[in-house]
Amino acid sequence: MNEPSTSDFNREHKAKSSIPFVSEGGAVLLDRDGVISQQTAFVNEPDDLNLIDGAAAAIARLNRVGWPVAIITNQGGIAMGYLTEETLRKIHEKLKQLLAEAGAHVDAIYYCPHMENAKLLAYRNDCPCRKPGTGMLEQARDSLGIDLSRSVVVGDATTDILAGIHAGCSTILVRTGFGGKDGKAAAEPDATVPDIVAAVDLILSSLESGDSS
Numbered sequence: 001m002n003e004p005s006t007s008d009f010n011r012e013h014k015a016k017s018s019i020p021f022v023s024e025g026g027a028v029l030l031d032r033d034g035v036i037s038q039q040t041a042f043v044n045e046p047d048d049l050n051l052i053d054g055a056a057a058a059i060a061r062l063n064r065v066g067w068p069v070a071i072i073t074n075q076g077g078i079a080m081g082y083l084t085e086e087t088l089r090k091i092h093e094k095l096k097q098l099l100a101e102a103g104a105h106v107d108a109i110y111y112c113p114h115m116e117n118a119k120l121l122a123y124r125n126d127c128p129c130r131k132p133g134t135g136m137l138e139q140a141r142d143s144l145g146i147d148l149s150r151s152v153v154v155g156d157a158t159t160d161i162l163a164g165i166h167a168g169c170s171t172i173l174v175r176t177g178f179g180g181k182d183g184k185a186a187a188e189p190d191a192t193v194p195d196i197v198a199a200v201d202l203i204l205s206s207l208e209s210g211d212s213s
């Protein structure tokens with residue numbers, strides 16, 4: 001029998017496909033609305049926040065691997081006066097409680113309350129944190145001590161993906177929420193998957209197939 005000489009091909013293919021989305025020293029950086037929680041018109045009070053099916057269990061699976069998991073979220077509603085930072089804190093208390101019920105947690109939540117055309121002067125700022133700016137990713141890097149080039153950004157908007165690309169992260173677009181159809185930027189993610197559950201499957205399978213050390 002003539003054994004097909006696929007070994008070289010396989011090795012090359014594996015080398016490319018097995019680059020892990022996250023590796024030692026990295027973190028999983030998640031957008032909030034449309035990824036973890038339902039994308040509704042506004043999340044202006046705790047009652048407006050509802051998790052996407054399977055999101056909490058998916059985050060719990062990441063927690064078990066031991067990487068930091070953080071949320072990075074634009075909160076322009078604060079700049080527009082729709083909610084206060086105190087209300088956002090209560091919304092995030094609810095979010096943490098819902099995650100905890102599934103044995104999941106996030107290590108940090110970063111938000112940008114600014115907008116260039118804010119109604120409230122205190123928040124009128126063309127802030128480098130507001131995605132597609134990379135400011136929140138840099139905050140995560142500095143406060144969590146992570147390597148962004150070994151981290152992955154998971155988002156439902158092109159601005160999430162663009163921020164991740166600019167910061168040197170891997171990027172995964174989910175089809176929940178805006179599903180990349182926000183029309184705000186042109187950005188090509190490393191992968192596109194149905195939802196956060198599939199994103200976590202992909203992240204964990206890339207780890208298994210590659211030697212991440």
Ligand SMILES: [Mg+2]
Nearest residue numbers: 031033034156
């Ligand atoms: Mg979103």
Ligand SMILES: [Zn+2]
Nearest residue numbers: 112114127129
């Ligand atoms: Zn900001």
